[in-house]
Amino acid sequence: EAGVVQSPRYKIIEKKQPVAFWCNPISGHNTLYWYRQNLGQGPELLIRYENEEAVDDSQLPKDRFSAERLKGVDSTLKIQPAELGDSAVYLCASSLDGGSKAKNIQYFGAGTRLSVL
C-alpha cells in the first residue's frame, strides 16, 4: 500500500512569491492534515479536513495561507505571498477515522522543505 505522497520535496523561493504544496493521502483515508514543522521543533497543525470539509483551521494564517481538498482526496496548501518566516517543513498526514475500521493513527508524508530567501 502506498504511503502519503507529497510534492515537491524541496522548494526555494524569494519572499513575496507564491508557492503551493500538494498531498496525496493513503487510499481510503478520510481525514487529512497539514502540519508545519520549524527547525528543531515538533510539527504544529495548520488545518484538518474530514473528507472535503475543513473542520479545524484555527491555526491557519488565513491572510496568506489557503488550502483545499477537492473531492475529498488530494489536497493543496498555498502561501501567497511567502514571507521569510514561512521557511519550514510542511508535512501532510492522513488517517482513517470513524466506523468499524477506524484506526485513528496519522501517517505522514516525507514533507516539503520550503526555503524563503
Added chain:
Amino acid sequence: AQKVTQAQTEISVVEKEDVTLDCVYETRDTTYYLFWYKQPPSGELVFLIRRNSFDEQNEISGRYSWNFQKSTSSFNFTITASQVVDSAVYFCALTQSPFYNQGGKLIFGQGTELSVKP
C-alpha cells in the same frame, strides 16, 4: 490546555546500550491517546505506537518498550540494545478523543535527538 514535554533535547549512546526517552504530558481530558513517532534524517515521521488513556499496560515490541503511568502523566520509551539505525529524532504526541473513533490534532513535544555511535 494540552502540552507535551520532552526534556531531553539530545542523547548520545554507544551501540548496544539501553536508552530511555522521557515524555511528560498535560491534559484535562479523561479520554486521550498518546503516540511515539520516529523521524529519521529522511524527514518522514514514522508511527511507532499508540496508547489510549484507559490502557496502562506496558508494551514491548522487539527492542522497543513503552511505560505508561497515568499517576505521573508519563509515557516513556526504552530502546534495548540500541543500534546505529535507531539514530533519529523521536517525538511524543498527545491527542484528545472527543468522540470514539474520531481523529484530532496531534500535540507534539519538542523531540529528542538520539545519536547511536558504533
